[in-house]
Amino acid sequence: MHLNPPPAADVAEHADARSVAPLLNCLLREVAEPHDGTGERPVYRLPASGRLLRVLGERRPAEPEVYAAGAWQRVGHAELVKLVADELRRHTGLSNHELPAEMIDSRDALAALLTARGRATPPDDLYLRSEQSLLTGHPYHPAPKARGGGPVAAWLPYAPEAHARFPLTLLGVREDAVVEEGDTAALDALGEAPPGYRLLPAHPWQLDLVGRELAEAFADGRLVRLGTTGSEVWPTAAIRTLYAPEQDLFLKFSLDVRITNDIRRLWRHDLLKLRRTDAATAAAFTALDGRAAWLGDRGYRTAGFAFEELAVLVRDGLRDSVLPGATPLLAAGLVEGFEGSPLLGIQDPVAWWEAYLAQVVPPALDAFAGHGVVLEAHLQNTLVAVDDDGMPVQALFRDAEGVKLLPEVSRPAGWERLVYCLVVNHLVEIAGALVERFPALDPWPAARRELARHDLPEIPALLSAPTLPGKTNLLLRWTAADGAAARYLPLPNPLAR
Template sequence: MNATPAPEASGTDAPHGPLAVEQAVVPRQHTGPYDPLPTPGPAAPAGHAAPSSGAPEDHLDDPDPRRAADLAATENLLRCWVRERNLPAPASATLRVPLDASGTALQVPVIHWSLTGWHRFGAPALEGLPATAPPVDAVTVAALLGRETGRSEGTELVGRVADSVLRTAEFITARRRRPNPGPESDLFLTAEQSLLLGHPLHPTPKSREGLSETETHRYSPELHGSFPLHWAAVDRAVLVTDSAWTEQGRPVSAEQLSTGLAEGLAIPPGTVPLPLHPWQARELLHRPAVASLLDAGLLHDLGAHGAPWHPTSSVRTVHRPGSRAMLKLSLGVRITNSRRENLRKELHRGVEVHRLLRTGLVDQWQAAHPGFDIVRDPAWLAVDTQDGAPVPGLDVMIRHNPFGAADDAVCVAALTAPRPWPGATRMRSRLADLVTRLAARTGRPTAAVSAEWFLRYLDQVVRPVLWLDGTAGVALEAHQQNTLVLLSPEGWPIGGRYRDNQGYYFRESRREELEKRLPGIGGVSDTFVSDRVTDERFAYYLGINNVLGLIGAFGAQGLADERVLLAGFRQFLGSATALGSPLPHRLLEAATLRCKANLLTRVHGLDELVGPVDTQSVYVTITNPLRS
């Protein structure tokens, strides 16, 4: 079912719309579900650069793509370091980063100091060197910061930063040449392929170990890659599947779904077609368990077949416009922190959540929040050995494709990502573009439109996620790449979707009532998590990464004053305490928050898909900007 935009409330483009705010700092009289945003108090902290219309040239627009990519990577490393060391705002326009292990320091120009962590920095210099010395590049910054951690794995960080910089430079080069390489007939795919720089608080957002230059062009969403799937035929004796997929009320097996996607492919009798990522298919041939199945005639390599599929922002999930399904494939490439191969418990989890929602929970949820839903993962296929053990990496999750070509569904990470646009000389984000257009259309200040857009986002996207936690005890790992906002034709938030069969936390304290909803829940999916860990992760993913990250994007891109949006977020959280989730109280009352430390996680060499959920990543304590 397509995510057809709901009719927009009358007056949303008029100066007196239902959530209208005349100015970011002096709100108008307001008649919507929220009180007016309060006027901020004293001046911003030292080092804070307020938004201005005459913004200086941005180093992301450097004519040399390699320099632009290197400075973007340097900013990422410094943002991570500032957050993970909980460094305060500097007293001047220069941030001093001590490097005690190397007996020196970095002197970093501060372009914009963000209350929520999305700082903008200029090229750093080593303290004590002449002013004519060249700035310190990203690889050197990575080596210096890695040394400060005192861990030998810091050398691995250097290699991944270099890899990420090279790939980012390639992406910028290609997109500058062809900002719009084809007709934007599928809005979802256009958004999914727009994340050129990646996570602004990750040290190696575009590192992809294992891909050759040719493979990078073929498999990268940033380069508009596409490819036919590689197919294997699996003997039913070693095939494992599950499906809760239905069409017109009738169940559809995973075997039927896969066979339909393999239309025209000849397969041996007694087998079922299994789609694979081409890179993964080549890699699997070297694994003993796979070789044994091939030798026994239980697995057959059929090669490439069918029309091209397109990689989405996760690289391994592929999309084909018009198809009823997307496919989440295993891909053993290390992307950011992890090798992206499906775990069997995650395959079970996707189907289990679909069944849980169908117990009546989704009807109850959408009665309260009709614009929000979960993108379902209701079927999968995998392979066991002859002894019944799972064969890692030989599997596929079959995901609903709820988006039609005209549905403007964009993940928040893509919405805030700077990128070149046709006819423009500077990189800017989709968020900046739509807010600017709304301001021009309504004749209102950009800051006022930004505030209204943000309040609508909280209501349409964040409130439903809090409802699910409060009502059912299910917290979503709703970071910016997993959270999609549905936009009206004018660009206002009108709904949302969550995606990711990995990212569910069933609260241990709610086990009994979840068992009543779906007997046996969590038995094989390993989804129940202690409330302590759930609270920590929920606060990070939804609170810090998603909402505070969005506030940071508004501020860093000169669209709004972060203090105003923080005040709006506090106001929203006050109204959301009635939903029953503990998160609003936590965000409002805690002086500090636990925050994922992407740089330290990388330096410690952790794979976030391996091991118990409470030890997969490094977490640090940061000051809560909602209280500071």
């Protein structure tokens, strides 16, 4: 069913509200100090400027107000961006002109997405609907919907949040220029290359971004255009990772755009270690005692003269991995909400949460304990399959690029990363979504029991430590740190209550 686009005033209001919440989350987590929590609206002090800020709510704070001229003054998203930038300049002693622009770009992109979504038809498939549901996105990033500052017309046709689907561009790469590793045979089924060439699918947005750099290769015949695929692909929550339902295949591309913390290229150094990382993770899952599945990154293909720009990674599809009769759903989609989400039909939240924990927690901990594999088990890399009653029956994990292996990282560093991804980024958010629907629910005794079942030396400290590691995305971006160089600050540990 096609829906009428929302009125412009409603779009602006909704875009502001959805953009304010993650920015406030970052500011309150990383910089602000609690000042007065006794009223309906908690009050915080911004230490560098001395300003007082109050908000409505805690999990998704709203309606920010600043105390000025003897009264509380409401601030919208644009004014909040200025306030945050001023506070961070004072707090760090550094200036940054890029991040405020990204915050504004994120809000404007969200307005465009809301308008486009009002005209779009959501997919019938519940899995695809969950992947394309992330209108707010990362709840602790200052600019979760930024799209590199480019014009809306350049990126909107490829936006999962607007329910996009599109054919891939097909290129032929001269055989002597092909670089590949692993199993890439599935790419050859997407079309037909002329003699002396190999098929290379390309993301049309990426091709637009790097087209000028490839002009010489097209001119001298190292690259040829072969049209488009006969079927369409669907962008997933990761934007540059696309699902081809007819082939049951995921394809991950480079995308020369900053999305959240990083320019989303398939970097050479990551591709060169991909097979080793994926093989170690697949071996760990084969040895696990349970239903969990790993969606393996089979291999990659690219052109030697544009190694990163044209790289495409081949990832396992769903049909051979998901339990018969179960429906996979993106964990991040469960937090965001979408029509048909099992969270909307839960009758027994305790039983549902216990089932969820039983599927998601053991694979992540067992892979770490027995195989030295640190899964990036955050909301966007985890699928949870549910049965016909909406009960979780299986967890599936993905993205070898984000996996770390011991001892390539130290055990303490690997454990900190795992706790952040699995507990802080993932379980805390799912628990929060449950408690919003069932305010009487205390989710943490069940989480403690599930974690305590695992015989890891780090577990007792996890269950008793007063704090957990929280990633500082706002300060990372303000200080222009490498997005992969995570920095953490202590957050109250709900497991220790």
